[in-house]
Amino acid sequence: MILGLLALHFVIKEHNYVSSLYFYTFPLPVIILLVLLFSIVLTKQWRRYNLIIASLLLLTWLSRSFKIHIPDTISKQDLEVVFWNASRDNTFEDAFKENGNIPDVLVLVESPKNNLQSFKKQYSNDYYYKSDKELFIFSKTPLDIISEKVSNYNTTVINFKTAGINFYAVDATGSPDVPRKWELTYINQSIKEKNNTVVLGDFNTPYESSYLKQLKTDFNQAFNKKGNGFRETWFYNLPLLSLDHIWVSKDLKILKTEKIHTFKSDHNILKTYIKR
Template sequence: MIFKFIKGLYFVLNIAIILALLILHFVIKDSTYEWSLIFYPFPLPVIIGIVVGLSIFLGKRRKYNLILAGILLLIWLAGSFRFTFAEPISEKDLEVVFWNTSREHHFEDAVAQYGSFPDVMVLAEASDTDFSRLQALYPQYYFYKSKRELSVFSKHPMTIVSDNISKYNTSVVHFETTGIHFYAVDVTGSKDVPRHWELDFVDEQIEFGDRTLVLGDFNLPYESLFFKEIKTHFNHWFSSKGNGFRETWPWGLPLLSLDHIWVSKDLDILDSKKINSLESDHEMIKTVIQR
């Protein structure tokens, strides 16, 4: 009798945990600062793992958990996994690369990781400090070191329009090259700073016009409510032309999409890729834009 009671109690607890996680992920999300602290650590792959783990002690009832896990897996794959074909690319098209180096690497490491010099490369947390050395080494190219931890490289002449930092150290560098406006972004990852404050700051910096790219480490998953304004005006680099899993963190595991390139809807995305490695906990990301 006691054993049956414990089994029944566990089944009820199992349902309660799963319902709470599903409501969190699909409804509540990061609607408040307090909920965000729970939402971010429980992406859908983690929830699927919890559902499967809970099924171990359910006996004959485990099939319900496994069916639900299968459904959630399909939902996750539909949102995360892409299989697309690249469009023909010409020399005049623009290769754009972003990488959070995790303070372990510098510009030349990033070029080696990518395999060549892209048209535009933005690095977060790069270890380069002597940009005059880089400029002397590559006099035909253009470099900019932001007030904080963003580094910008361009094959083409560029103009730095602004370099602004929020009260909580979110950095946005607005630069222009080849007739396209770029906003390089590095959102603070501090747990005691509400993300919506920082995304409000980012949105304030952006002129939501044509011929615009916004790229960087947003420290926010694609599913976040705070991307509403950006999603209204831009296409997502990977959702449009990627292959494989969209998530960029951590260490190649498909858990969270923290690094993004957003492309204004007047520009055609020809190809998008993640360059996989274990050199950083963030994946290097790349897109090619038709000019």
């Protein structure tokens, strides 16, 4: 069983629909836990080998997921960009509170409780956009919505411009009966701009996925580039899967990236600062 899970994680991955389901269900932290639990039923001699395997896997996971970077100096002119899967219970104001301030650009997904009429009265000098699929955009500078696309299985990609930068806001469907290959192919095809561009959202796909290869080629993953701590954003502050991402084109400079822990959603908040 353990050998099969290791082969699945490191070699097979998303070879087909069935293997992809197991690949998402058994991330490396879960495999490490299973290896340790399996040690209970082994003899002393075999338990030692099992613990060695668990130690090697732990080192592998830490080397891939735990990041240490020195942040650059941030000025008032630099752009603060925040993304959060609000888990259907949180609004713009909840995001502001959890973030500790009002960012320059904020994208929320799964946020149906926003009362924009009331919100606009309080923040009358700012700009907002509501999609048809529980995706909301906030900006301190004027928003230019270029396109909003929705796949046959409710994956949303919104292309907008603000603060002189091109953005793609993404919310990939998380339904287990919809192959991620379909939806990530749709997302990759929707991202036309590769310069002066930020792609952010809930991809419902871990960083290790082969379907993120195109994004890894064209963009820098903000947390990998300038984050500190574990990259994983799900589940309830446990570092299991990196489902949420901010991707920044390679011509833009990432100054600092933070992951904000919260129990208001099963997803952490992601924040990055980009030099204007």
